Amino acid sequence: MKPAICVDVGSTCTKACLVDLESGRLVRRAEVPTTADTDVLTGLDAAVAAVGGAGELFVCSSAGGGLRLAVVGYEALVTAEAGHRVGLSAGAQVVHVAAGPLDGRAVAALRAARPDVILLVGGTDGGDGEVLLHNARRLGTARLRVPVVLAGNAEVRGQAAALLTDRRVPVTVTGNVLPRIGVLDPGPARAAIRQVFLRHVIGGKRLSRGGRFAALVRAATPDAVLAGVELLADRCGAGVLVVDVGGATTDVYSALVPDAELETGPRRDVAGTLWRSRTVEGDLGVGVGAPGVVAAAAAERLPAPEIGGGRPYDAATDRQLAATAAMIALRRHARGHSAGPGLPRTGGRDLRDVRLVIGSGGVLRHGGGDAVLAAVLGDTAGGWAAPVTARRVVDAQYVLAAAGLLAGAYPVAAAGLVDALSAASPDG
Numbered sequence: 001m002k003p004a005i006c007v008d009v010g011s012t013c014t015k016a017c018l019v020d021l022e023s024g025r026l027v028r029r030a031e032v033p034t035t036a037d038t039d040v041l042t043g044l045d046a047a048v049a050a051v052g053g054a055g056e057l058f059v060c061s062s063a064g065g066g067l068r069l070a071v072v073g074y075e076a077l078v079t080a081e082a083g084h085r086v087g088l089s090a091g092a093q094v095v096h097v098a099a100g101p102l103d104g105r106a107v108a109a110l111r112a113a114r115p116d117v118i119l120l121v122g123g124t125d126g127g128d129g130e131v132l133l134h135n136a137r138r139l140g141t142a143r144l145r146v147p148v149v150l151a152g153n154a155e156v157r158g159q160a161a162a163l164l165t166d167r168r169v170p171v172t173v174t175g176n177v178l179p180r181i182g183v184l185d186p187g188p189a190r191a192a193i194r195q196v197f198l199r200h201v202i203g204g205k206r207l208s209r210g211g212r213f214a215a216l217v218r219a220a221t222p223d224a225v226l227a228g229v230e231l232l233a234d235r236c237g238a239g240v241l242v243v244d245v246g247g248a249t250t251d252v253y254s255a256l257v258p259d260a261e262l263e264t265g266p267r268r269d270v271a272g273t274l275w276r277s278r279t280v281e282g283d284l285g286v287g288v289g290a291p292g293v294v295a296a297a298a299a300e301r302l303p304a305p306e307i308g309g310g311r312p313y314d315a316a317t318d319r320q321l322a323a324t325a326a327m328i329a330l331r332r333h334a335r336g337h338s339a340g341p342g343l344p345r346t347g348g349r350d351l352r353d354v355r356l357v358i359g360s361g362g363v364l365r366h367g368g369g370d371a372v373l374a375a376v377l378g379d380t381a382g383g384w385a386a387p388v389t390a391r392r393v394v395d396a397q398y399v400l401a402a403a404g405l406l407a408g409a410y411p412v413a414a415a416g417l418v419d420a421l422s423a424a425s426p427d428g
Helices: 040-050 079-089 104-112 130-141 157-165 187-204 212-216 221-236 260-264 290-300 315-335 369-377 400-406 411-422
Strands: 003-009 013-020 025-033 056-061 068-073 093-099 117-120 148-150 171-173 217-220 239-245 250-255 276-281 354-360 391-394
Touching: 003 040, 003 221, 003 400, 013 040, 013 400, 013 411, 025 040, 025 411, 040 056, 040 212, 056 221, 056 400, 068 079, 079 093, 079 117, 079 187, 079 276, 093 104, 117 130, 117 187, 130 157, 148 157, 148 187, 157 171, 171 187, 187 212, 187 217, 187 221, 212 217, 217 221, 217 400, 221 239, 221 250, 221 276, 221 354, 221 400, 221 411, 239 315, 239 369, 250 315, 276 315, 290 315, 315 369, 354 369, 369 391, 400 411
Parallel strands: 003 056, 056 217, 068 093, 068 117, 117 148, 148 171, 239 354, 354 391
Antiparallel strands: 003 013, 013 025, 239 250, 250 276
16 A cells, blocks of 8 residues: 545644555544644644554645635726635635725725735736736735735736835736636636745744644645545536535535536626636634524524524534535525625526535534535525535545645545545435
8 A cells, every 4th residue: 555644734623534545545534633722733743643644744724714815906896806716716715805906995904804815916918907006016015014926917917026026025926817808717826826825824824833834734725625626526527516514614615517608608707707616604604603604594584593602512503503504605605796785796606507515514524414415405595596416425534635635646546535425425
């Protein structure tokens, strides 16, 4: 056996999988509390030891809140929206979106959002470059001390980068997220955000003493999971939907089969269509996010459990919270969102042709996950169309992140992990 150990350092738990790289077989897994209050390496090393301790190490992390991204774009419905979608696909929590020329008030709001990285976009290639240059100049003088990924108009990118570097702002220049109206190109910006996350953010979280942890981490956890979802969709040749209910947030990932009419026809989205995408709901969870579930349920006219001021809840309450959080998160993912008051919803997803629905998160993995998914897919009053004929599976062994971590270097092993997941029984 040729072993590898894939580790996800989460905010609550650190999960490790021992994988046979030759067969793609999951050999053993373990889960320990994340030791963020002292040094995350303590928990990481304990998880590695629990699965055997030998093998090439692949690590992703969402500890310390993961990656906080702000998007600064040209206009709300086009480049700023395109940047928002790309940021989510890169595994970030998009904490702020600004559109148009930045002024003092806009810079103050950006600062208050406390981003780890700023994605600066604006203009299609060859289009208007004045807003991008203005915003680069304003960010350069704002003294935010936040690294910038510059992914805007190719004709003025060099000038915009110089405005930032002249002010000693760390800047990574990459391809335009929206080179033409309706054409969304997430790959270059997604890769650049990943590199900035590894270079600037992991070490800056002060999760560990020394540089070993920063050197080990290869991706933000949601970025790794989306890579695993993409691989699974490619292997299945059909649409895949994943809902991951955590203690503080609920993430939804979808990988759909591209529709040529939606890309080129009269109904195309001016901000482009991401066929593999993610949304994150920062107000929905079964732990610290439970009050947000109750509030969101009231807004959606859904029943929600009564919760007290303390934890833990009983298993039945946890399952009801998980089902409600998943249902609301899927409604939002499918319906899309509005970039501001009075603006139309954009970025919605047609999930009717999805053939595989996967549940993840502690509550779902520890029993009752299929019942949670069944309740979610039975939602008929949320303004979205649920998958018509889809199998339900629970990622009980938590292999999607591991598959995403291995996909680049060991595609055969990664494929073995997702193939086993797609063939699993409904409760994992």
